[in-house]
Structure formats: structure tokens, C-alpha cells
Amino acid sequence: MKNLAYSLVLAALLHLAPAGAANQIAADHPHLAYTGRVDMADAKAPVLSWPGTSIAANFTGTSLAIVLDDQNGKNYFNVFVDGDTTRPVILQLEKGSKTYLVANGLAPGAHRFLLTKRTEGEEGATVFKGIELDDEATLALPPPRPKRRIEFFGDSITSGMGNEAPDDGRDDLGKDKNNYQSYASIAARQLGAEAHITSQSGIGVMISWFPFTMPDFYDQLNAVGDNDSRWDFKRWTPDVVVVNLMQNDSWLIGRDHKLQPEPTDAQRIAAYQAFVARVRALYPKAYIVCALGSMDATRAGSVWPGYVTSAVANLRASGDARIDTLFFPFTGYGQHPRVKQHQANADLLTAFVRTKMGWTGAE
Template sequence: MNTNMFLSVAFVLAATVYGGASMPIDKESLALNGRWSVQDTCLCASAPAVSVAFKAVTGEVTFDIEGEARFLFEIDGKPQKYVTVTDRKKQKFSTPKDSKPHTYRLVKVSESNPGKFCIHGIDLGKKGSFAEKPKASSRRIEFIGDSFTVGYGVEGKGPEDGTPFEKTNASKSYAFILSESLRADYHVNAVSGRGLVRNYANIVPEWTLETLYDYTMMGVPEQDANTERWDFDRFHPQVVVVFVGINDFQGEPPYADVGKFKQAYVKLLDRLRALHPGVKFLLVATKTWPNDDLGGVVEGIYNDQVAAGKTDILYKFVYTENTALHGHPSENSQKELANTLRPLVARLGGWLSR
């Protein structure tokens, strides 16, 4: 596969024509954002903010979706409708009834932790047809993180306002907002409650981010350890934003061993450098409770990297307004976080406007 491709994978998927026979979708028609498992008869994913996009001339679009997830449907980059799927459902959307091709995108806004969802078909109706595949961006960003990066509970108006499934919205996370504003392709590889080497309250201790990162669907391994491993040649980011460690050093002790955390963090950076030659890093940290340890640890890693002659790296300590569900960043705070990190990401990517 061409490693400079859109961070998506095109594939052939059986699109059900309801009341008729199966109809293949041209593999060049679809573009995917995020880590997807591309299978013979469906495509599956678990990461927040994964999306499928395409151009078409049609008066309707129907997705055959299986799994538990919330989605945002967009037309020409404008949000149209949120929908919820809890089992398997054929979700139909009305679209412009003209002869012009429009761009359609389905974005997963909820988190699968654990779990996944699958798309079994996309139907454009009897008279619909696909147009040219959406163009790839020349900019590619990967985000590695936890609930702050997921957009966990961002729509909650207080710490107990709703459930994570109802109030999480990855399209309102700083990662998605930042990527959209820079017109960059992206991967959001983040899982709530997970730390690099120690999870929040030591939940499922064998499934930390360090371990989950190797899998295509990071929400699946604790249910099926033999699930598909990610092929890192499918997407080569130019910038990686690493915002991990909140769960390593927050909540009830014992916290992560600092030495083990530093070792795993540096190992991740070195591995990413080997996988993606020329990649740049933005290391991000914030306050942790009750011991404010994370910032000092990550800044120390950054200083060590610079002292070792690394010039591919920046560090930023950020403050967030944690007034949404379960003490997570609010919508306003996620926007401010995107605004804070955007110039640093743009600088690393060489995307600053002149």
C-alpha cells in the first residue's frame, strides 16, 4: 500500500439495495479516517472520531450499522443529524435531491470501551451513484491519549449530567476540532480511563495504553486478545500529539512508578520515530489530582530529549475547565485546548501561514 495515501483505506463493501440484490461499492469511492478493520463483507472500528466519507449524487443515504454507538451525519462538512444505534439498524438520511455530487461523512462520536461497531452496507437508493473519492489532505496528525482526547462527557452540563454514552462527543474534542481547523487527516487513538502503564483505579491492569496501542480496534482486545493487530504502514502521521499520563497519576493510589512511566514514554517516542521517519511530537500534560505529578514528569522527559539532541519535539502544559461529566473538560474548554495547541502542531508540521 502507498504509505502516502489518505490516512484512510479504500475497500469494496457490499451495499444492500433494499428490495433488490447486493451491489458492490467501487473501492475507490470511500475514504476512512482512523483505524479501521477492513473485512470482506464489512468494515469495523472502535476508536472515537473514526469516519467514512464519500461523494455521491443521490437523494438518500442508508447505512447498515451493527453495534452500540452514536454518530454524526454531515453533508458538505456541515452537521446534519445525530443518531444512536444500539444493535443492528439500517439508518436512513435524506440528502439534497439535485444532480450535483455532495460530500457525505458519518463520524462516530461515542466511545467503544470496550467494544466495536461495523458497517455492513451503504445504500444510495435506486438512482444514486458514487462520484470521485474525497481528496486526501497533505497533513496528517495522530493523537494518543485518554478521556480528555476522546471528548468524554463533553456535553455534560455538570459532573452528574447524564451518562458517558449520552454525553461523550468526539467531534467536540480538541483533537477533532484542531484537525478540522488545520484541514488535516487524523487518527484519534485514545481510550478513557487508561494510562500508559497504570489505568485509573487500576482497572483491567493488563490493558494499558502501552498494550492496547498495537491493536486496530483498541476497544476489542480485552474481549478478544487475538483480534487484529494494526499495520502501521497504513498511516504515517507527520505530527503526533501525546497527551497521556492523567490516569497514571490521578485518583486513588498507588500511582504509576515514575521510572517505569518514563521508560515506557521514551520507548513509545523512539518506536514512533522508527515507524514514521521524520515525525514530530507535541508532548502535552495537565494538572492531576490529588498529587500534581504529571507535568513535572513529562517536562522532565522533554528536557532529557532536548539534552540528547532531539529537535523534533515540543512540550506544552495546559489548563482545562473540568466542569463537564465526571470532572472532564467542557465544550468551551475543549475549544480553548484546540486553540492553544493548534499553533504548536502547525509549527511542527510546517503548516504555519505566512
């Protein structure tokens, strides 16, 4: 974003300033709206670890401070005040508990904020410890939740790795990762849908750049590494599920031959099909979109779209009619997609879902 450097500096300075807020609002206040897989075991200290997890509220007063306790000091968050998505305050968190003053000198009256996690589980988890408002200020009823729901299972593309990096620069820095501007989050907003982003950079179906795969990871409540936490799938059921995996498999198996003995074509199809079948078992009524791209797994001549197509054909043959494929074309750009590519992919996905679901507008 054009205002990235300014916003980072602003956030770094603001958290050092005295908040000047006298009214402390605890994290378990009923007018705080949480979205995503948020660990609410301690309602006064909920844990945000997945990319795109968010907190929204309507408030009164002239200032807003947010209290966050970050695990590693590596996470970044957006804060949008009064719906201004062009100029977020970007919080570069420090390790430990800090109070970040994100708005001051607002006009008296009603306001709203949205806090979203830009980064993902590999940067660690963040405990939300509440907000601070002006003396006598209050929270109003939270914004209404969208009626539509969409969940994404994916890798770095879905997380938004490097999407705000320079086109000709490195794209593995936390500051340049912004899930809010990933194709997944953009498409969800365009569709008027609440999104859950279940993704991890470097993850695959059969092999990853670390010792666990999506079949090990997809059911966790906490996104920090491979752990024993468990998400209760009954808490939230999507209308649409998008699976965008196999990019890392294509590199680690097809290019680098890291998985030995190397799986056959049939085994690659079966592994992908088995994971999608798990998703179907969780969500019997959802429309499943088996996507791939837009990195080089969808380049001309790639065998990987064929594996996805074959798996979907097998599932359809077994009686699953609410499933299809969608491939985001490889444009020749060799690094992680930047925001402009994410927007193009979001437009394709939005049009596809609208056609399949009959969704019009953004509710």
C-alpha cells in the same frame, strides 16, 4: 449540541422507516473514503472501532441510507450531509444490522456525506455494510484527502468523554461523547490534517482503570479491549504525533496509590519516556508533541507536567530534536472538558503545531 435531542429522535425514527432506496452500494466501492484504523480484512464488511474513524463520499440523488451492524447497541455516530456540521444526524445504533435513513427529500443533484464515530472502543465495534441511494443514483470520486497527517495517543480527554454533557451533570454517558468535538479532532480540522485517534477512556501509561495500559493497546487494529489484533503502521504515517497521557496515572498512582510498590519519580519518567520512544521508533521523522491536560494533572503544584518535561529533556539529550511539550492549563473545572474547553485546547495546539511545522491555513 443544541440539536442533539432532535437529531437523536430523528435518527431513531428514520431507521424504522422504509428507505425507499433501490441502489445498494457495497462497502468495498472504490469511491468510499475511509479514515482511521479501520479493519478492512473483509472489504465488504469493514469494522470501525476507534473514535473518530470515518467514511466520506460524494453521491447523487435525493436520499441516503446507511447500513450498520453494531456489536452492542451502544455506539453513536454523526452523519453530516453537504458539509452542514451544525446539524448532524446523530445515529443511536441498535444491536445488530439496521438500515438508517439519514437524508430524504434532498434536491436532485450532487451531495456529500461524512460519517464519524462519536464513541470509542469501550462501546464496541460497528460493521459498515454499505449505503443505499435512489434508483439510478451513483457515487462520484471521493473528497480529496488532506496532505497533512496527525495522530493522537490519549485517554478520555482525547476521546471526547462527556464533552457534550451539561456543565453540572454527569459526563459518563455514551450519548454525550462526541470525538468530532474533541480538541484532537477540532485541531486536526483547523490544521487541515487527516487525523487518527488512538485513544481509550481510563487508560494510562503505567496503570489504567482496567487491566491494560497504552503500551499494551497502542498497536491494535481493533479498539475493543485488550486483544491480539495488530495495526500495520506502514499503512499510514503521521507528520505530527500528539501524546496526551498520564491523567489517569496521576489519579490512580498519585491520588489513590493503586500501583504497588509505588513507582518512584525516576520510574514514572522512565515509563513515559519508554512509550514515547516506541512512538519515535515507529515514526522517525514525525514531530512529537508531548501534551498533558486540561484536567487536574496540570493543576498548580502538580508533579506530573514535570515528569513529561524530564522525559522529553532526556529524549532531546539523546539526539531527538523533533520533540517538545505542551500543557493545556487546568481551569478549575473538575469534570471532563466540555466542548468549550476542547475548543480552547484545540486553539492552543493549532497555534503550537503551526509554529513548529510552519503550517499556514488549512490545506
